[in-house]
Amino acid sequence: MLNDVAFGQYYPAKSFVHNMDPRAKIVLVIAFIVAIFLAKNFLGLAAVILFLILVVILARVPFGRVLRSVKMVLFLIIFTAILNLFFYSSNSELHILWQWKFITISWEAIINMLFLALRLFLLVMGTTILTLTTTPVSLTDGIESLLTPLKWIRFPVHELALIMSIALRFIPILTDETNRIIAAQKARGADFETGGLIKRAKAMIPVLVPLLVSAFRRAEDLGDAMDARCYSGAKGRTKYKKLTFTWRDLLGLLLLAGLITGVVFLNIYFGGKFDVIGWFVA
Amino acid sequence: MEAVKFENVKFSYREDGKDPALNGVTLCIEEGQFVAVLGMNGSGKSTLAKLINALLIPFSGKVEVFGMDTSDEKKTFEIRKNAGMVFQNPDNQTVASIVEDDVAFGPENIGVPREEIGKRIDFALDAVGMQEFRKSTPARLSGGQKQRIAIAGVLAILPKIMILDESTAMLDPRGRREVMDVVRRLNREKGMTVILITHFMDEALQADRAIVMHRGEVVMDGAPEEIFARSDELETYNLTLPRAAYVCKKLQEAGMPVRNAFTAEELAEGICESLRKA
Numbered sequence: 310m311l312n313d314v315a316f317g318q319y320y321p322a323k324s325f326v327h328n329m330d331p332r333a334k335i336v337l338v339i340a341f342i343v344a345i346f347l348a349k350n351f352l353g354l355a356a357v358i359l360f361l362i363l364v365v366i367l368a369r370v371p372f373g374r375v376l377r378s379v380k381m382v383l384f385l386i387i388f389t390a391i392l393n394l395f396f397y398s399s400n401s402e403l404h405i406l407w408q409w410k411f412i413t414i415s416w417e418a419i420i421n422m423l424f425l426a427l428r429l430f431l432l433v434m435g436t437t438i439l440t441l442t443t444t445p446v447s448l449t450d451g452i453e454s455l456l457t458p459l460k461w462i463r464f465p466v467h468e469l470a471l472i473m474s475i476a477l478r479f480i481p482i483l484t485d486e487t488n489r490i491i492a493a494q495k496a497r498g499a500d501f502e503t504g505g506l507i508k509r510a511k512a513m514i515p516v517l518v519p520l521l522v523s524a525f526r527r528a529e530d531l532g533d534a535m536d537a538r539c540y541s542g543a544k545g546r547t548k549y550k551k552l553t554f555t556w557r558d559l560l561g562l563l564l565l566a567g568l569i570t571g572v573v574f575l576n577i578y579f580g581g582k583f584d585v586i587g588w589f590v591a
Numbered sequence: 592m593e594a595v596k597f598e599n600v601k602f603s604y605r606e607d608g609k610d611p612a613l614n615g616v617t618l619c620i621e622e623g624q625f626v627a628v629l630g631m632n633g634s635g636k637s638t639l640a641k642l643i644n645a646l647l648i649p650f651s652g653k654v655e656v657f658g659m660d661t662s663d664e665k666k667t668f669e670i671r672k673n674a675g676m677v678f679q680n681p682d683n684q685t686v687a688s689i690v691e692d693d694v695a696f697g698p699e700n701i702g703v704p705r706e707e708i709g710k711r712i713d714f715a716l717d718a719v720g721m722q723e724f725r726k727s728t729p730a731r732l733s734g735g736q737k738q739r740i741a742i743a744g745v746l747a748i749l750p751k752i753m754i755l756d757e758s759t760a761m762l763d764p765r766g767r768r769e770v771m772d773v774v775r776r777l778n779r780e781k782g783m784t785v786i787l788i789t790h791f792m793d794e795a796l797q798a799d800r801a802i803v804m805h806r807g808e809v810v811m812d813g814a815p816e817e818i819f820a821r822s823d824e825l826e827t828y829n830l831t832l833p834r835a836a837y838v839c840k841k842l843q844e845a846g847m848p849v850r851n852a853f854t855a856e857e858l859a860e861g862i863c864e865s866l867r868k869a
Contacts (some may be wrong), residue, residue, distance in 0.1 A: 536671070538671075
C-alpha cells in the first residue's frame, strides 16, 4: 500500500476535472478557500456546498471516496468545534443557555461552532478533490509553473521543483527501506510494540540512524548519476512536459468567479451568521 | 577511431596521492568495441569507469575520450554527452516518478527542443523494449526493468560509448539476462562502444575483449577465450572461470577428453562429442 505513495490518494478516472490543467486547479482551490472564508452566513456556505457537489459529480469520484479522505481530519474538526463551543463568549445575557464557573454555552457559541466545523469540513473537502484528481507529479509541475514569476527575484524555482519531484520519487524507496530495517531490528530482538510513548520513540532510534545513513549514500549515488546525465542546473535546460490551459480551465475559473460573486451577494442581502438566533430567541 | 585512451593514469581517493586506486594504467579502446573489465572488489575497475566520463579526474597521466582531455573543464559536458554511464543500484539513478519523465531528464539537461525529446524517448524505450511502460512508475517495475529504464535514460542523450558500472550486480538472473541482451544488441546493431564492468565471468564471454584489473593495474588484456584459457593466472587475482569453463577444466583434469568450452552449449557439445568417440 505504502508503495503507491507516488500516486498519493490519486483516484484514476477520465473526467472534466481530471483533465484540467494542474495550475488552474491549484488556483481554483485557493479561490475556493477564499470563498469559504468570505461567506458570512449559512446561505453563503450552502452555495459553497452546492458548488462542491457539482465539482464532485464532474470529477466522477464517488462521494464515499471523498468522505473517506475527510475522515482522517474529522477528529481535528470535532476537537476545534468543541473548544469553540465552551470558550466563545456571548455579548448578550439573554442568549446564555448554560453556565458553570468560567465555562458558558450560548446560542452564539453553538452557531459559531457549527459554522466553524462546516468551514473546516469544506476546506478539507476542497483540497481533497484536488489531490484525488491530480497526481503528485502533475501537482509539482503545476506549482513549478505557477512559481515561475519568482525567477525574477532569483528564487530557485527549478531547483525547488526538482527537489520536490526527487522527494516524491524516493518516498516508496525509503518506505521499503524502513520496513526492511524494522524487520532486521525485530529479528535481533528489538521491541517496537510495548511500552509508553517515550520508550517506543526511543525504540525507533536504531531504525532512523541506518535509514539516515543509507539516505545519504543514495543521495551521493544520485548526484553521480545526475552528473553523468549532464545535469548542470536550470541554465540551458529545456522542458519536455508542457501544460496547456484549455476551455475546461476557463470554464472552471468562470464558475468559481460566479460562486464568489454569489457569496458576496448573499453576504450583503442576508446579514451575518448570528441572525438565525432571532428565529429562536426574541 | 580511438574512443577512450588512458595514458599512464594514476588516481587516488586520498589527497596526498597514497594508496592509489589506479596505479599507472595505459590502455586504448577502439570505437565499436565491447570490452569487459574484470577484477575483484577494490581492484580499481569502478574508478576506471568514473575516470572515463570525468566524474573523477586523474591525479597524473591523461584520459582522453574521442581526443578530448577529461581534465579540461570546458569539455566535461561534451565528454559526458559522448560517454553515458549506468550505475549499480537501479533505484539510485532515477530522478522522476514516471518512466518517460526520467528518460527525458538527460535530453532536457542538454537543451534538446521539446518535439525532439519526444522522439528520443520513443527511440530509447524501443531500444530497451520498454515502450509499454512509458507512463508507468519505476516503483512498480522489476530490477531488470528498472535497469533497462536507466539504460534508456542514458541512450536518450545519444552517446557513442555506454559504460555499465556493475549494472547487473544487484539483479536476479532473469534481470541480468534482460540487461545483457539489451547491451549486446546495442553493440551489434547500433555499433555502440560498450565498457562493461562486472564480476560475473559469464558476462565477460559476450565481450570482444576482456581486461583484468588487480590492485589498480591492468594485468591481463585479450579476447575472453584467451584470458579464460589462463585459469591458473586468473586464480592468482582471485577470479574464477565461467561456470561451464570450470566444469570443462575439471572434466579434463579427471581424464575426460573434452575440448575447451566456455558456455554451457559449447560444453554440452564437447561432452557429447567425447562420449560418441568413447
